[in-house]
Amino acid sequence: MKLRNLSASFLISLLILTSCKNAKISSSKGGFKGQSIENGIASWYGPGFHGKKTANGERFDTNAFTAAHRTLPFNTLLRVENLSNGRFVKVRINDRGPYAKDRIIDLSKAAAKRLNMIEAGTARVELFLLNGSRDNLDVENLKKPTYAIQVASISDRNKALATAKNFEDGWVKKVTVGRKTVFRVFVGKFDSTAQAKERNLKLKARGVEGFVKQVEN
Numbered sequence: 001m002k003l004r005n006l007s008a009s010f011l012i013s014l015l016i017l018t019s020c021k022n023a024k025i026s027s028s029k030g031g032f033k034g035q036s037i038e039n040g041i042a043s044w045y046g047p048g049f050h051g052k053k054t055a056n057g058e059r060f061d062t063n064a065f066t067a068a069h070r071t072l073p074f075n076t077l078l079r080v081e082n083l084s085n086g087r088f089v090k091v092r093i094n095d096r097g098p099y100a101k102d103r104i105i106d107l108s109k110a111a112a113k114r115l116n117m118i119e120a121g122t123a124r125v126e127l128f129l130l131n132g133s134r135d136n137l138d139v140e141n142l143k144k145p146t147y148a149i150q151v152a153s154i155s156d157r158n159k160a161l162a163t164a165k166n167f168e169d170g171w172v173k174k175v176t177v178g179r180k181t182v183f184r185v186f187v188g189k190f191d192s193t194a195q196a197k198e199r200n201l202k203l204k205a206r207g208v209e210g211f212v213k214q215v216e217n
Contacts, residue, residue, distance in 0.1 A: 034079055034128035040104035042080065042125040044112030045097070054095035057176060061108070065089060068097035068106040070214055071146065079128040080105065082115040089114040090130070147196040149203065151210035152185040160185050173215070186215065 046062035054060050056074040067078070072093045081088040089111045098106040105127065109118070117123040151167075154160040157174075160183035164170035169188045174181065187203065187210065190196040196212040203210055 034130050036126055037129050038104055038127040039083075040124070041102055041122050042082075042105045042107055042112075042115075042117070043098055043100065043103050043122045044107040044109055044117065046109035053176075056094050058094050060095065063110045064108055065091045065111050065114075066094045066108045067091040067111060068095035069093050069104070070096060070098075077130045078105075079130055080107065080111065080115065081126045081128065082117060083124045083126055085116055087115050146215050147190045147193055147212055148186040148188055148215045149196055149200050149210040150184055150186050150213045151203070151208055153182050154185065155180070155182055157183050186213075189215070 045068070049060050050062045052060050054066075055068070060066075067080070069076070072078075074093055076093040077090065078093065079088055079090050089107075091107065091111050095106070098104075103122070105125070107115070112118050115123060115125070148171075151170075152160065152163050154163065157172075160172045163185045164172050167187045171186050173184050173186060175184055188196070188199055190199065193212055200210055200212055
């Protein structure tokens with residue numbers, strides 16, 4: 001009878017542990033708690049970029065704890081955990097990238113060093129949105145990239161706005177490229193590249209040349 005009760009207790013404990021492991025949605029190392037939003041390969045960049053402008057207009061500093069992400073709003077604060085060694089670092093998004101399809105985030109050299117991934121160049125990481133951060137209050141659809149069709153890039157704002165009006169869902173985004181400011185004209189916002197490509201084919205049938213591009217949420 002005692003053995004039977006012991007076996008039942010063991011099975012219940014095992015089920016609880018298994019359930020907790022499979023239901024991981026946050027990290028609690030060192031009292032930290034945050035929402036897990038993405039898991040994948042991280043890389044780092046620095047050589048040749050130090051001092052140059054990032055996508056949000058700041059000067060890139062290889063010694064600062066910053067990172068580039070394709071869609072997260074600028075100033076989003078993340079905790080990045082290296083899944084191979086348990087090391088972690090807090091970074092702020094101030095740039096766009098990475099441009100390699102198999103990577104989810106590009107870290108500064110300082111951040112990569114903290115994760116002990118300088119020599120390897122890449123590491124599998126998990127991204128956590130920091131709880132309680134004022135900069136993260138407006139972050140929505142973090143795991144769902146947004147795609148649009150760019151149909152023009154014009155230096156004159158009024159001409160760009162006029163071009164956008166030719167489409168029922170046209171819109172304009174001001175972008176600084178080096179020292180030059182341009183106004184990019186986009187059509188639509190889509191949840192997948194398939195949807196965007198389908199719309200792009202319809203535009204081409206109308207004689208409109210464009211290309212699908214991932215844009216900030």
